[in-house]
Amino acid sequence: MSTNDLTELTLAEARDGLRGKAFSAREIAQAHIDAVAQARALNAYLIETPERALAMAEVADAKIAKGEARPLEGLPLGIKDLFCTHDVPTTAGSKILEGFRPHYESTVSHNLWRDGAVMLGKLNLDEFAMGSSNETSAYGPVVSPWRRRDSETPLVPGGSSGGSAAAVAARLCLGATATDTGGSIRQPAAFTGTVGIKPTYGRCSRWGIVAFASSLDQAGPITRTVRDAAIMLTAMAGHDPKDTTSVDLPVPAYEAAVGRGVKGLTIGIPKEYRVDGMPAEIERLWQQGAEWLRAAGAKVVEVSLPHTRYALPAYYIVAPAEASSNLARYDGVRYGLRVPAKDIVGMYEQTRAAGFGREVKRRIMIGTYVLSAGYYDAYYVRAQKIRTLIKRDFETVYADGVDAILTPATPSAAFGIGEKQNADPVEMYLNDVFTVTVNMAGLPGIAVPAGLDAQGLPLGLQLIGRPFDEETLFAAGHVIEEAAGRVALPRAWWR
Template sequence: MSTTPADLTELTLADARDGLRQKSFSAREITQAHLDAVAQARPLNAYLIETPERALAMAEVADRKIAAGEARPLEGLPLGIKDLFCTHDVPTTAGSKILEGFRPHYESTVSHNLWRDGAVMLGKLNLDEFAMGSSNETSAYGAVVSPWRRKDSDAPLVPGGSSGGSAAAVAARLCLGATATDTGGSIRQPAAFTGTVGIKPTYGRCSRWGTVAFASSLDQAGPITRTVRDSAILLASMAGHDPKDTTCVDLPVPDYEASVGRGVKGLTIGIPKEYRVDGMPAEIERLWHQGAEWLKAAGATIVEVSLPHTQYALPAYYIVAPAEASSNLARYDGVRYGLRVPAKDIVGMYEQTRAAGFGREVKRRIMIGTYVLSAGYYDAYYVRAQKIRTLIKRDFETVYANGVDAILTPATPSAAFGIGEKQNADPVEMYLNDVFTVTVNMAGLPGIAVPAGLDAQGLPLGLQLIGRPFDEETLFAAAQVIEDAAGRTVLPPRWWA
């Protein structure tokens, strides 16, 4: 066989799928190539748990299926799983000390769907603790280091968050694709920071069952991959009705891959004037304008639209999300599973376990959430934030009712920043990373981040497309136009190996 192990990790998921079916290489060979790459990339801290024995066993099954002509949609394709998805008998930490030693006796629906379709699990990927963060620096197991570096600098950069391990692993060629979750931008922001593609599907498109909860009305699973086509392939397997999750819709999953080459001729793309925020870097503004020009050249009509309640989205989000988090995280008390710190009585055990088990950012959000839900402040904060959420959703409905098919915005207000650069700053400065993404979660809409160029320091920048509910197909079609026009991002050399 002429293909080398390094070549196998450079393949897109679609090319690897085709190569396996054509028997150009085996599932065992491509799995071993990725396991070797993971072992070499430990300085990046992308994987919290490696599962080589399980990966090779799954690859053996895949090879038998391929030989028998029974290949499933993802047969033999090595993937990474964000460590927020429960995996049967494999430790699940959610990036927190409080889940130390937790081995679920069940499988999340999303990961179950991937194994049903023949995918191979390489391991569990690092993340901000309980998915609370925009830089992957809040993980109890250390920050993930981005495979990207600024020109003429060795300073370590963040990969974004909370799905930083997923984005870094895909960009560093440590898996063909990865699962991720998005509560306020946690798929799209790290994808933009690492030159990868990340889609947050419509709320309810993927089951949340077996996924550790942050904010239940906002959380949604989705893939991070290296191309738009790869995202379409993975989402088709991840999505689907699940009776175990009452918020998961009973709708057929479209053939997303078929929509990738559909183009945008005849579509109307909206440019929201409210997304021109104060202090936006000129290169982000230029990229946004360039993206609109690319779509226009491909046959789309570009119109300016208004989403007047955008300015309230971030403060409303940082009331709703912590409120739900404070409720969801009440279950971690040292009684049934995870960390337990002994004390003289049960109240003391609760207090000491939670004090030792939760990190600083998680404690901050629990306290904010508990405060806004308390008797004297519930109406002033939580109820008002929910009313604003309704108005944000109505803004989008009005725009779509007026014939707009999708909305184009920047994905992030800047390129990736250095590890430690914002840790001692006002927490609000970190929260501002989500300024372009939280509206999508508040309205329950689908959004995709696609690489669109590099900044002056040679770091990736992304554009975001926001779609109608359950119209991910239009997002894949428009994102492919941007990918074709911008050219696929050339990923960084392996300086860590």
């Protein structure tokens, strides 16, 4: 098998090939290291760790030889640079963390290494995960491996997990970790023809992940297939006593749910998700998705989530408020960037002015404003009340016997780099219109590739599940994946 062929494998195929000794962990690691080196034009990786990858692959080969293979033995993965990795720089896509090398490992990445996975490096992202296009990274935007038909315009991969989605779509890793605060796993997955699942809040530990909005953030995988996402999430999830929001529930055998089908399930179609100006091709895809599920034996019903229209404004109060609190720790005192000044207040000001980018400053200012005396009740408290109503909408629908909800993943296909940068910031925020409700309610959501738009770009569908019922999402997502046919990933024009 040629090295190019090794990077074309799915995670499941690579796992089975390694166990069957069709190739070695070292060979598949080297194939991916070479692919990463040839794809620097995409700017997906901020930090490459080839020596570490080969050392981990050697250990994996020894384990396989002894018949002691762990669940992810020898599988090369990329890690979003929001996960702290022991003695490997962690930047969060920001200049303010320049030179920061954690002395600890995030629980999620620790779980992956415990299960035998191999680390290829750290992936680019919107600064502090604040963005929907990966254009706010202090280290430059990620370029999507996709292009519009007959066009060379560079496109965004979505955000904030743009490096993760681009790397998976460009065959620069078999799977990648990602995080989702308002759609940052599902939106880039939809833009790049990959699968992304945001699990239920509390399913994966947040310990060692650089915080954006603590009540919304959740880690999950981006992969090329639904089965691969199930395999990765099984390793990533689990109770962690170091994270008080981590739920002490057993992790199901997610992969077993993949072929389960949807016979007898009820799938809801929320009427409030038909937004003004939604492209006809998104509407058609949504109807097609409902037909696929119906044909597989599911009952499809219309449901109402009446508070959906308040979700985006409420989200953009809650998330910046929590961000302004979380980002107060970056002051130049203990780690990261320090800009000297004549006194400590001056040092704080100069360090933050130089270290934070425009979008991060915007959200800190919004957050500080809504938490300030006189505005706290008018904005933050009211947004939290709306959040409760959004959660109740979902609870009512699920109490009526609905097993999962089908919606579009994004309001459009990927756009060009720079196309929305000078627009009203709200236009960029509208990319999250279908995804933020899931974070506000703490529910699981999966984005699955379902087709291409008129310009040949991927479009995704989203399934939203009951709390801690990721299994139904894997079962229903697999039905859509099978019906739509695997998206052929873009040819490697960047080599």
